[in-house]
Amino acid sequence: MKKLLAALVVAVVTVPVWAATQTVKLSVPGMTCAACPITVKHALSKVAGVEKTDVRFEQREAIVTFDDSKTNVQALTKATADAGYPSSVKQ
Numbered sequence: 001m002k003k004l005l006a007a008l009v010v011a012v013v014t015v016p017v018w019a020a021t022q023t024v025k026l027s028v029p030g031m032t033c034a035a036c037p038i039t040v041k042h043a044l045s046k047v048a049g050v051e052k053t054d055v056r057f058e059q060r061e062a063i064v065t066f067d068d069s070k071t072n073v074q075a076l077t078k079a080t081a082d083a084g085y086p087s088s089v090k091q
Contacts, residue, residue, distance in 0.1 A: 043083035
């Protein structure tokens with residue numbers, strides 16, 4: 001019984017209580033053709049914690065929903081930059 005209680009306490013303490021799903025809009029000005037969003041979407045999808053991506057060529061933006069306990073905005077912008085499409089948070 002004590003081991004079960006100890007395991008439960010450890011599980012509760014190690015899981016971030018403040019973790020939440022967040023959505024960020026990224027400006028991706030380097031998308032110049034209709035195929036570019038496919039590459040950007042693929043790069044973002046490979047980031048652990050990304051739940052949904054909506055890449056819009058006409059607006060040159062990507063809307064990303066992610067679990068902030070698994071990733072962050074810096075990892076998302078790094079993923080797009082590594083794919084050849086630098087991005088920044090769109091205000």
